[in-house]
Each structure stands twice: as structure tokens, then as C-alpha cells.
Amino acid sequence: MLILLFLPLAYAFWRMDCGNVQTGRIDPILSPGQIASHVHKISGPNIGLSSTYDDLISAPCTSCEIQDDKSAYWTPKLYYAHPSGFEEVIDNGMTIYYMGRGFNRTNIVPFPPGFRMVSGNNSARTYSSDRTWAGDGLDFSGSCPNYTCTSGNFTPGNTIPSRPIADASTFKCVGGNATETPNLQYLDCPGGLRTQLQFPSCWDGVNLYKPDQSHVAHMSEIDNGFCPPSHPIQFVHLFFEVTYQVNSIANQDGHFVFSNGDTTGYGFHGDFLNGWNMTTQTAALKNCANTDNGGLIQACPPLMLSRTAQSSFNCPEQPPLIDEQVHGTLTALPGCNAGTSCSPTPAPRINPTSSSPQTTFLPQSDQTYNNWVYLGNTQDLQGNRVLQGASTVNNHMTNELCQKYCSDRGFPLAGLEFSRECYCGSDVSASFTDSWEFSMVCGGNHTQFCGGRNLISIWKSTIPPVRRTIPSAVGETLGNLQYLGCAVDIVSNRTLPSANYADNSMTIESCGSFCAASGFPLAGMEYSRECWCGNNVGSFESSSCTMACYGDDIEMCGGPNALSVWQVQGSTS
Ligand SMILES: *[C@@H]1O[C@H](CO)[C@@H](O)[C@H](O)[C@H]1NC(C)=O
């Protein structure tokens, strides 16, 4: 974490984990209402191009643990420039620290509504020797601030030490012996490359924002020290960590580059847009910013009130607001930031299906939607399930997907749980509640709720379900798969020889995912529990695809010497 220059006192802080909620050229601080110059990875609520404090606090969820903190936090995204294109470097969201620091830390004031700031310099490509403010001969009424006196660096009347502002942003290779550097230097990092960004903690007390960031200033030692007389108001010390999994790039035939085109790391920066519930923030600063609890949110009652450990799951990454590719491997960095081979493209479309903030859909019991009546929420425990029929798990679960899954299998009841689980049943006896207090948004539609931990939301069909068989015809689709037909397969000369596995939970979907993940366009199921992958099939001449899948008895998984062949859509064979 930090290099602590002075350690006589235990420093108090709290630490919060955040998932990613949006990735794209969005920056309501520096480019409000416009498409930003480079891609950011954003944590917090799903922000739009012009989000304000009022937008943030009314957002339905945040990807950070403390739900009363709807602040947005963002940094550039990291890519790896291969000769053939820019490969995304994955990360696990970010960790945000709120620390009680500074000479004046017992007088910390909350970030006010509308407050925002940036730390770091997007344009910098070399180390700048500019330093923090260095005061001289300040009279602290004769009292010697303890941390400086103890370290021997300061006596009243002496110069307050300053520090290069460029040190606010550092990189640390996790799992290696390399030291922290202000730039990209050590890049073989088994535990990831951790970027560490310190924010200014001194405020002029007047301006919520100034484009040149002169409304704020760093403390004299950046992570500690004194505020300059021009910025006497002490904020809590905000600190970001983002760990980029640099070693996940297998073929390192080029170099790392941030989304702003920076290959040095000196241009690393981060943004903070306050979205705190002011009551909660004020109480947390008062009770927890100066009490050392090892950083645990659990030890801070005002924060625990709205903490959820599943925040990144409950509020997962939303569809891209800007309709351009930012994940996977890109031919150019959006905004044409790195490279000679990039010709400017027309401004991308703003995705109308991902506006912010979204309104949530909270049905009341006995209300009917699309031929399903909502019964309510009830407790559900593993080993003693409320609904005992078929079940499935899908990270993109919605109410509609689960309802269809159950009615296709002849079940009139569909229950959603833990954001992504679907259970079916024929009857239910339980006491229901209308409370959504502990519920989670659905993985596949963040305006709907899909139960919670040990909490199932149950719907009942108003029309009798009709059990069907999948597939019923050539050309039928199931998720991202399309049915091509039934092909002959023989042991001595496999039709889809490239990869395979077999198990007792085989379904069309599980085989399709396996072949897609293995890089093959065709997935074939055989003899109930085998999955075979490959690139092409000559003809479909078998009529023996009549065996149900071991993992789901309404799905067909080939037969003896017969493969049910599905194409992974978006691939070509
Ligand atoms: C940011 O870096 C650029 C390029 O080195 C420099 O011109 C500019 O003054 C810096 N901005 C600040 C606020 O230090």
C-alpha cells in the first residue's frame, strides 16, 4: 500500500471493494455531455455522460460495497498493444480507501454535494519535479504536531517539507520484488500490476469544482502533512488501487498502453464524483475516520447499515453506454489515441438501452405481468428447496428467461434467486413477503430483481405450461447457439475431433459454452453425456438424435453414433 513516512500513530481508514459497472468513453467531470477522449473503467453507480449529484444518489445500485455511497470512481483502462491489435488487460474493479490523515485530521469535513476532482495528469509523459506547497515558519500556536515532531523533521518555525506531486501516482508489481515506481517499469507481476493513486485532501472551501483543479491541493506530504493556507479545509484522504492482471497477456509481443495512449504511466489519473448520502458520510467521518479499525467496514456502524458484500454481483457491469468496442481485442484504441494506424471514425452512437439512472421494477404480490402472477419473496435454503423441479444458473438471468425455462419444462412455478439462479416447481407452500430489502438485481436486466441470498422470488403462470423438446426443428436457436442437424459420428473417425469432454450434467448450453470457450464454431452432443467440438461437418444424415441430455431431459443430446450439431453464433465454420 502506501509508503508511510511517519508512523508514530495508528492511522484510521476504511476500505471498500468495488466492481466495474461501466466501461467506455465517459467522463462527466472533464467532458460533460460529450464522448470523452479515452476509455475509462468506472466503479459505483452506472453513470451517464452528464451525471450530477442528484442523478447519482437516485441510482438503483452501486458496484461498491457501501450502498449509501453512490459516488462514481474511475481510471483509464489498460490494453496491450500487439502488432495485430490492442488486447484488453483485465482487472478486478478497484479498492477505495478513505483515510484519516494530515495534521488537521480531527477537523475533517465531508465532501459536499456536487463536489468532484481529478488526481494525476492525463497529459504527462515524463516525471515532473513540481512539488507540493512548502510552508515556512507557520505558527501552530506553539503546539508541535506530534507526527512530525516524533519523526524529527519538524519543529515549530521550521519549513514544512514538500514532495513531488508526481509521487501521487505509483505502480507496484504484486508478487515480485520490484519497488514502487512512478511509471510503468516492472511488468512481470504474478499478482498483477497495482496502480495507486492519492487524491488532494485540501479544499479552498468555496468551489465545488474548477477545471484546472485549483479548488483542491495536495497535503504537503501528499499522503499526510499540512494543508496550504490557500486550501485550509481538510478532507478525508482518498486513495484508489486498481490491479491490472498484466500477466494474463500470454503473448507479450508488444507493449502495455493505457486507453489515453500513455505507454509511460506518468499520465495515469483518476476521478471522483461525490455521490454520498450526506448523513451517512458525515456519521462515518465522525465515527470511523479517526478510529483505527484495521480498515474494516464491519467496524463502522454508519457504513455497515448499507453494506452489501455482493455489490459487484448485485450491480454488475452494465451494457456499454457508448456503442463501440472496449473489451476483447480492438483494432484501434477508441478516440484514436495510440497509433499511426488509426483513422478517425465517426462519433459512435449513444446506446439508448443503457441510460442512467435506471428505474427499478418492483412487482407487488398478486400483480400480473405477461401471463405470470407474482407470488412474493420467501426464504429458500440449500438442501431444502422451496421449488424442487428443474433448475439452471445463468449470469444473464432475467424474470422472462426463468419463466420461459420453467414453462418449457412443464412447470407452472418459476423462482429467481441470488441474481442468477432459476428454480422450477409444480406447487409451493410457503409464507411470502413483499419486502425487497435484501434482494439483488437480475444479472441480465438491472431494472428487475432476482431474489437474494437464500431468498427466492416466485412467479406462477396463469396459463397451463406446455412441455416441449429442444430442438424441435433445424434452424432453432437457444441462446447464442443455432441447431444445424443430426450428423453421423464413428469412433474410428470423429466428425468433431478437436476437443471433447463427457459428464452427467451435460446440456446443449454447457457443451456450447465449452466449444465456444475452446475456440470452435461447432458443438455436438452425443449419447446423452458427450460433448464434441470442431470446425466443420460434411452432412447431416443421421436420424438417431433421440436421446435426452443427461443434465436436462427436455433437451436432446444426440444418440448412438449420432451428434446433435449446433453452431456458435457469431462464429463462422
Ligand atoms: C500536465 O502535464 C503537461 C505535459 O507535461 C504539462 O504541460 C502541464 O502543465 C501539466 N499540468 C499540470 C496541472 O501540472
Ligand SMILES: *[C@@H]1O[C@H](CO)[C@@H](O)[C@H](O)[C@H]1NC(C)=O
Ligand atoms: C502528542 O504527544 C504527547 C507526548 O507524547 C501526548 O501527551 C499527546 O497526547 C499527543 N497529542 C495528540 C493530539 O496526540
Ligand SMILES: *[C@@H]1O[C@H](CO)[C@@H](O)[C@H](O)[C@H]1NC(C)=O
Ligand atoms: C525475490 O527475491 C528473493 C530473495 O532475494 C529471490 O529468491 C526471488 O527469486 C526473487 N523473486 C523474483 C520474482 O525476482
Ligand SMILES: *[C@@H]1O[C@H](CO)[C@@H](O)[C@H](O)[C@H]1NC(C)=O
Ligand atoms: C483545520 O481544518 C478546519 C476545517 O477543515 C479549518 O477550518 C482550519 O483552518 C484548519 N486548520 C489549519 C491550521 O489548517
Ligand SMILES: *[C@@H]1O[C@H](CO)[C@@H](O)[C@H](O)[C@H]1NC(C)=O
Ligand atoms: C441517507 O441515509 C440515512 C441513514 O441511513 C437514511 O435515513 C436517509 O434516508 C438517507 N437519505 C437519502 C436521501 O437516501
Ligand SMILES: *[C@@H]1O[C@H](CO)[C@@H](O)[C@H](O)[C@H]1NC(C)=O
Ligand atoms: C428489463 O426489465 C424491464 C422491467 O421489467 C422491462 O421493461 C425491460 O424491457 C427489460 N429490458 C430488457 C432489455 O429486456
Ligand SMILES: *[C@@H]1O[C@H](CO)[C@@H](O)[C@H](O)[C@H]1NC(C)=O
Ligand atoms: C474421415 O472422415 C472424413 C470426412 O468424412 C473423410 O474425408 C476422411 O477420408 C475419413 N478418414 C478416414 C481415415 O476414414
